[in-house]
Amino acid sequence: MRNRTYTADAEPGRTVTVAGWVHEIRDLGGIAFLILRDKTGRIQIKFEKDEMDDELVETGLGVHRESVVTVTGDVEEEPRAPTGVEIVPESIEVLAEAAPDLPLDPSGKVDAELSTRLDNRTLDLRKEEVKAIFEIRAEVLRAVREQFRSIGCTEINTPKIVATGTEGGTELFPITYFGREAFMNQSPQLFKQLMIGSGLERVFEIGPIFRAEEHNTPRHLNEATSIDFESAFIDQREAMDACESVVRAAYEAVADNCAEELETLGLADEFEVPEDDFPRISYEEAIERINATGELDEQLVWGDDLSTEAERALGDDVGGHYFITDWPSEIKPFYIKDHDADPQLSTGFDMMHPRMELVSGGQREHRYEKLVEGFEQQGLDPDSFEYYTKMFKYGMPPHAGWGLGGERLVMTMLDLPNIREAVLFPRDRQRLSP
Numbered sequence: 320m321r322n323r324t325y326t327a328d329a330e331p332g333r334t335v336t337v338a339g340w341v342h343e344i345r346d347l348g349g350i351a352f353l354i355l356r357d358k359t360g361r362i363q364i365k366f367e368k369d370e371m372d373d374e375l376v377e378t379g380l381g382v383h384r385e386s387v388v389t390v391t392g393d394v395e396e397e398p399r400a401p402t403g404v405e406i407v408p409e410s411i412e413v414l415a416e417a418a419p420d421l422p423l424d425p426s427g428k429v430d431a432e433l434s435t436r437l438d439n440r441t442l443d444l445r446k447e448e449v450k451a452i453f454e455i456r457a458e459v460l461r462a463v464r465e466q467f468r469s470i471g472c473t474e475i476n477t478p479k480i481v482a483t484g485t486e487g488g489t490e491l492f493p494i495t496y497f498g499r500e501a502f503m504n505q506s507p508q509l510f511k512q513l514m515i516g517s518g519l520e521r522v523f524e525i526g527p528i529f530r531a532e533e534h535n536t537p538r539h540l541n542e543a544t545s546i547d548f549e550s551a552f553i554d555q556r557e558a559m560d561a562c563e564s565v566v567r568a569a570y571e572a573v574a575d576n577c578a579e580e581l582e583t584l585g586l587a588d589e590f591e592v593p594e595d596d597f598p599r600i601s602y603e604e605a606i607e608r609i610n611a612t613g614e615l616d617e618q619l620v621w622g623d624d625l626s627t628e629a630e631r632a633l634g635d636d637v638g639g640h641y642f643i644t645d646w647p648s649e650i651k652p653f654y655i656k657d658h659d660a661d662p663q664l665s666t667g668f669d670m671m672h673p674r675m676e677l678v679s680g681g682q683r684e685h686r687y688e689k690l691v692e693g694f695e696q697q698g699l700d701p702d703s704f705e706y707y708t709k710m711f712k713y714g715m716p717p718h719a720g721w722g723l724g725g726e727r728l729v730m731t732m733l734d735l736p737n738i739r740e741a742v743l744f745p746r747d748r749q750r751l752s753p
């Protein structure tokens with residue numbers, strides 16, 4: 320629509336055509352109002368029944384809520400209108416009539432269960448506070464991309480249909496690929512590492528990862544968005560620096576550019592950009608601190624993975640984003656390098672929000688012999704990863720990187736109770752459509 324004006328730009332003294340959804344109709348007798356909503360806000364359309372053409376009044380007030388209309392008319396100042404202006408209509412056209420029985424009330428007056436909302440996501444996204452989440456998500460991704468570019472990364476896109484898994488066999492989704500077994504990729508891990516030996520050296524990818532997670536939890540998805548980083552000639556410490564800079568850039572961009580959305584979500588006062596450096600706590604210190612909180616029924620011992628309760632206890636203790644470094648080698652994947660001085664200790668790290676893990680990463684094993692040894696130790700067949708290991712024979716620099724869960728970043732940033740709130744169309748154990 321070439322001559323369309325957004326409601327936010329409708330200035331008094333002009334004749335405009337606005338387009339959007341019928342948010343509400345308020346009939347007070349001699350006078351009635353249609354509230355029209357578009358992506359920028361709402362505007363009041365005034366109908367003075369006695370002074371207007373009957374057909375115009377009938378069309379404007381007879382239309383069902385959430386129908387799509389265009390209205391042409393003069394914009395006038397009106398202090399009593401919700402936005403201080405209103406439109407006196409000359410013509411109104413119904414472009415798409417909505418059925419009277421809506422499965423979900425987009426005005427938000429009637430609460431709906433999350434599952435009803437997700438079943439009717441299109442209508443759900445007409446709510447300001449739901450739309451705000453996705454405006455912020457878009458800003459986070461924009462800022463993350465910009466930050467990666469500013470530290471010299473090239474954006475890559477790698478295959479999502481693959482021959483092998485990388486993050487543990489039980490979480491794979493098998494598919495049939497022209498009669499052969501294939502899988503949905505769990506992580507761009509091996510592909511991003513292969514780029515390290517290429518001329519690109521420093522890369523990032525934002526794309527889907529697929530995990531056949533056993534559990535339906537508020538923080539797991541079966542299809543998630545992974546924000547991946549990998550760089551040649553850096554160690555795990557420099558990878559952590561990059562991680563911190565990307566997360567901070569996302570927070571800064573939201574603070575700078577999403578004031579309205581934060582206000583809509585009721586977060587305007589409490590939203591904080593993490594200012595201090597994220598503490599780097601070794602795994603050993605982490606288990607000591609967790610045990611010292613007395614929050615767990617059973618004390619942790621060296622070699623244990625951290626349960627949700629353990630993460631929560633430490634998160635409460637630290638109170639902000641932090642890293643856990645130097646994990647036991649045996650609980651980190653084959654591609655993570657061990658410390659040369661102590662092979663029991665790995666260079667793997669996690670970056671945590673007090674509520675949950677956001678990132679895993681580490682320095683990678685770039686030495687061919689050691690890499691193949693690592694496969695065998697973890698019970699994996701190096702032959703099925705030959706396309707990957709082979710390239711380590713032809714000049715693979717030392718390198719490090721990490722993967723950040725995009726939805727978890729948004730979820731923790733906005734204090735959302737469920738990760739599904741941060742995905743348009745979540746995939747979980749029950750949900751395959753829409």
Ligand code: AMO
Binds near residue numbers: 486508543722724
């Ligand atoms: P990891 O498996 O820890 O590491 O995943 C990295 C981050 O991705 C997010 N994430 C998920 N988010 C929602 N639902 C899921 N099912 C899910 N699985 C993972 C988390 C997690 O911290 N290849 C390594 C990364 C690397 O070393 O570069 C990897 O995939 O926020």
